Amino acid sequence: METGSFSAVARELGIGQPNVSRHIASLEQDLGVQLLRRSTRQLTVTPEGQRYYAQARVALDAIARAEADARGQQNPHGLLRVACAPGLGIEKIVGALPEFMSCYPDVEVELRFGDGYVDLVAEGVDVALRGGVLKDSALRARRVGMSQRICVASPAYLERHGTPQHPDDLLRHECIVYTLLAGGGWPFRESQVPVHGRLRMNSLEGIRRAALEGMGIAYLPSWMVMEHLGGPGSRLQPVLSAHAAPPTPLNAVYSAERLPHRASVFIDFVAEVLAATPGLAMR
Structure with missing residues (x-):
């Protein structure tokens, strides 16, 4: 779900692509549902696969937090995937990232730029920065700025x-x-x-x-x-x-019941950056 292909998972885990396929097939057999549709050109996620991924991701994040607490690791860590429009991301977020990554050296950041809609669950995105009123009731949002x-x-x-x-x-x-x-x-x-x-x-x-x-x-x-x-x-x-029409909210949108710590501190950081940006600060 998060890497987009079997071969990428195989490289990440070092187990070979056939083994990845066997693991997925075994999981689907145990669950009695198809999670992924394969073709020679693409891999697509079924609705059942999206739901299973979303709930499993929450559970895995909870386990990671529990393990970190047990070890006394309070610092945010892990890979953070963020989606945002190119203009905002390149002009405002990238320039501020050195400070964020210096404060949180155990966090890796993957920025995905695009003006189109992003399915957070299907694309494995932790946080998306979106303008306008939130319409998807399955998502949660925190207002980080205003834009006119x-x-x-x-x-x-x-x-x-x-x-x-x-x-x-x-x-x-x-x-x-x-x-x-x-x-x-x-x-x-x-x-x-x-x-x-x-x-x-x-x-x-x-x-x-x-x-x-x-x-x-x-x-x-x-x-x-x-x-x-x-x-x-x-x-x-x-x-x-x-x-001119009134300003509209700029939100940090996420899907998890409880945000990973790395995502929570990133949202706090973005809110501070935008608060100091003319034209984006909340009035």
Whole structure:
């Protein structure tokens, strides 16, 4: 479940891939259910396998904590898998990791970057950083920050096309569309506007670059563009600020009944980092 393949497990345990296959087959026979579907190209997890993994992972973490307590080991340890958007991860988390890893030398960190949805159980992820309201009732979340999206454009674009005064004016502008935004439209305080544009991307970093190049109006988290706003020679200007939608929560999401200690201290650490970040701190 956590490595994604039999061969990766074989390398990790040093037991050979056929032995891994036999162990899984024996486990499935004992349980009377199929946990994994194999093909020549991929390995997929059945719903029964996902449930079994989630409950077994909780049990194994509990055993590890009990063993650590018995040995007097209070320091967090083990492999921590974290999923987050590339922009937030690369620009804010990676730069702070040296301090975290210095404080917790027995913790290994694997960061998985992507703008799409991550199934924590199926992909073996301990913590995911997600914006918006939590919809999956099977998950737990802790709020670590707040994020507000704003409309921005380059001075050159606004000089050529004019500055929109109302969200409906966006229907007559070139909007750089984020293809992964739920609903497709841009939410404002009054309503959601179904924007359109000739340029569409699945990357917020790409959209920011396109806005800096004067290719249209972008709808981005304020923290991503703060360094380009304000003062003489600013490369971007905010538009429709009076109509901006309220900030939305940024959550650390996890699936376990009780978090591994390594994940708990990481969430505490991230909350401190974001509290010191303009545009992400909780008000």
